Amino acid sequence: MAKKLDPENILLITDSYKVSHHKQYPSGTTIVFSYFESRGGKFPEVCFFGLQYLIKRWLEGQVVTAEKIQQATEFYKLHFGYDLFNEEGWKYILEKHGGKLPLRIRAVPEGSVVPVKNVQNTDPNCPWLTNWVETLLVQCWYPMTVATNSRAQKQIIAEYLLETADNLDGLPFKLHDFGFRGSTSVESASLGGAAHLVNFCGTDTVAGMVLARNYYGCEIAGFSIPAAEHSTITTWGKEGEKEAFRNMLEQFPTGLVACVSDSYNIWEACEKYWGEDLKDLVVDRGTNKKGVLVIRPDSGNPAEVVVKILNILYKKFGGEKNSKGFHLLPPYLRIIQGDGISYETLSEILENMKKHKWSADNIAFGSGGALLQKLDRDTQKCAYKCCFAVINEKPVNVYKQPITDSTKHSKKGLLSLELDDTGKYVTVEEGKGNADKEYTFAQVRENAEIPLVKEAKKN
Numbered sequence: 006m007a008k009k010l011d012p013e014n015i016l017l018i019t020d021s022y023k024v025s026h027h028k029q030y031p032s033g034t035t036i037v038f039s040y041f042e043s044r045g046g047k048f049p050e051v052c053f054f055g056l057q058y059l060i061k062r063w064l065e066g067q068v069v070t071a072e073k074i075q076q077a078t079e080f081y082k083l084h085f086g087y088d089l090f091n092e093e094g095w096k097y098i099l100e101k102h103g104g105k106l107p108l109r110i111r112a113v114p115e116g117s118v119v120p121v122k123n124v125q126n127t128d129p130n131c132p133w134l135t136n137w138v139e140t141l142l143v144q145c146w147y148p149m150t151v152a153t154n155s156r157a158q159k160q161i162i163a164e165y166l167l168e169t170a171d172n173l174d175g176l177p178f179k180l181h182d183f184g185f186r187g188s189t190s191v192e193s194a195s196l197g198g199a200a201h202l203v204n205f206c207g208t209d210t211v212a213g214m215v216l217a218r219n220y221y222g223c224e225i226a227g228f229s230i231p232a233a234e235h236s237t238i239t240t241w242g243k244e245g246e247k248e249a250f251r252n253m254l255e256q257f258p259t260g261l262v263a264c265v266s267d268s269y270n271i272w273e274a275c276e277k278y279w280g281e282d283l284k285d286l287v288v289d290r291g292t293n294k295k296g297v298l299v300i301r302p303d304s305g306n307p308a309e310v311v312v313k314i315l316n317i318l319y320k321k322f323g324g325e326k327n328s329k330g331f332h333l334l335p336p337y338l339r340i341i342q343g344d345g346i347s348y349e350t351l352s353e354i355l356e357n358m359k360k361h362k363w364s365a366d367n368i369a370f371g372s373g374g375a376l377l378q379k380l381d382r383d384t385q386k387c388a389y390k391c392c393f394a395v396i397n398e399k400p401v402n403v404y405k406q407p408i409t410d411s412t413k414h415s416k417k418g419l420l421s422l423e424l425d426d427t428g429k430y431v432t433v434e435e436g437k438g439n440a441d442k443e444y445t446f447a448q449v450r451e452n453a454e455i456p457l458v459k460e461a462k463k464n
C-alpha cells in the first residue's frame with residue numbers, strides 16, 4: 006500500500022511542468038513578476054472575489070516543511086522517473102523563511118469590479134516561485150466568474166424592480182442559490198456559493214456560508230426557509246397532494262414556506278388546492294400569523310408558466326396595483342421559479358411578466374447549474390502572465406505576442422513593482438507569510454454593490 010500523500014502539500018499543488026521551470030529561467034534571474042487578468046469575455050466588468058480564500062486556505066503561514074519536501078521529492082522522482090524536483094530551492098525556503106512563501110501578491114480589494122492582480126517573488130533566490138503558484142491562483146477565475154455572473158443577474162432584476170415595483174427592498178432575496186448538488190465538489194460549492202452571496206442573501210448552498218464565515222468573518226452570510234421537495238409531496242400520493250400541501254401550512258404555521266406544486270398538475274394545484282380547498286388556511290395564515298406561502302412551479306416554459314400561475318392566483322386571491330401600476334398578489338402569496346434560471350433566461354421571464362402588468366415583486370428565482378457550474382476559465386478569459394523580470398540586476402520587460410492569435414498578447418513591463426528611491430528594484434520585505442490586508446464580507450459586498458442600489462440608498 007503506497008504511503009498516503011498529503012493533499013494539502015503546496016509542493017503537490019501545481020502543474021507538473023512547473024517542477025522543471027527552475028531550470029528554465031535565464032541564469033541571474035532574481036525577480037519574476039506576473040499579473041492575473043480577465044481579458045474580457047461574457048461580461049465587460051468582472052467582480053473580483055476569492056483570492057483571500059485561496060491565500061488563507063493554501064498559501065498563508067508555514068506551508069513548507071521538511072516532511073512535505075521529502076514527500077514531494079519521492080513523488081516527483083516517481084512521476085518524472087528521475088530527480089527533477091527543486092529540492093534545494095524548497096529547502097532554502099524552509100531554512101531562510103521558516104517555510105513561509107517569499108511572495109508578494111497585490112490585488113484590487115475583494116469585491117471590486119476591476120480585474121487586476123499581480124504577483125512577484127520577494128526573495129531573489131526564488132524567482133521560480135512566482136509562477137509555481139500560478140496553478141492555484143488562476144483558480145480564482147471560478148469565484149470571480151460566479152460573482153460576476155451573479156452580479157450581472159442582480160443588475161437585470163434591479164432594473165425590472167425599478168420599472169415594476171415600489172422599491173428595491175426585495176432585491177437581496179431575488180436570486181436563491183440552488184447549485185450545491187450540481188457543483189463538482191464541496192470545495193467548489195463553497196467557493197461558488199460564497200461568490201453568489203457577495204451579491205445576494207438567499208442560498209441553499211450551506212458550504213458557501215461556511216466559507217464566508219471561516220474566510221471572510223461573516224457569521225451568517227445567507228438565509229433560507231422551510232421548503233418542500235418533490236419527495237415530501239409525492240410520498241403522499243397523487244390523491245394526497247392536497248393533504249401534503251395542508252401539512253406544509255400546518256407544520257410551518259408562520260413565516261415563509263415554499264411548496265413545490267408541479268408534481269402532477271400545477272394548474273389544479275393553484276386553482277383548486279391553493280385557490281379553493283386550502284384558500285382560507287392560506288389567507289388566515291397570511292393575515293393573522295405573518296405567514297407567506299411561496300408556490301414553486303418546477304417545469305414547463307418558465308415565462309409562460311409564471312404568468313399563467315399569477316393570473317390563476319389573482320383570480321382566486323385578488324391583489325392590488327402598486328405605485329408603478331403593476332399588479333401585486335396579496336403579501337402572503339408569492340412565487341419562486343427555480344427551474345431553467347440563468348443570466349440568459351431571467352430577462353425573458355421578467356419581460357413577459359411586465360408585458361402582462363405583473364410586478365417583479367411577485368417572484369423570486371432559484372438558480373443551480375447556471376449559477377455555480379455552467380462557467381469556465383474562458384467565460385472571462387482569465388490568465389496569468391509574466392510581464393517583467395530582473396535579470397543580472399537589469400530590468401526586463403517580458404511579453405508574448407503570438408503571431409497565431411493577436412488577442413493572446415500579454416501586457417508587458419512593470420505593472421507596479423516596488424522601486425526604492427535610488428530607482429533600484431528592491432525585493433520587498435520578506436513574505437511575512439500572511440495576507441496583510443483582509444476584507445470582511447460586508448466590505449466585499451459594499452465594493453461589489455451595483456450602481457442602481459447605491460443610487461437608491463442615497464435617496
Ligand SMILES: O=C1OCCC/C1=C\Nc1ccccc1
Pocket residue numbers: 181182183184209229230231232263299301341343371373
Ligand atoms: O429545489 C431545490 O433544488 C436544489 C436545492 C435547493 C432547492 C430548493 N430550495 C428552496 C429554498 C427556498 C425556497 C424554495 C426552494
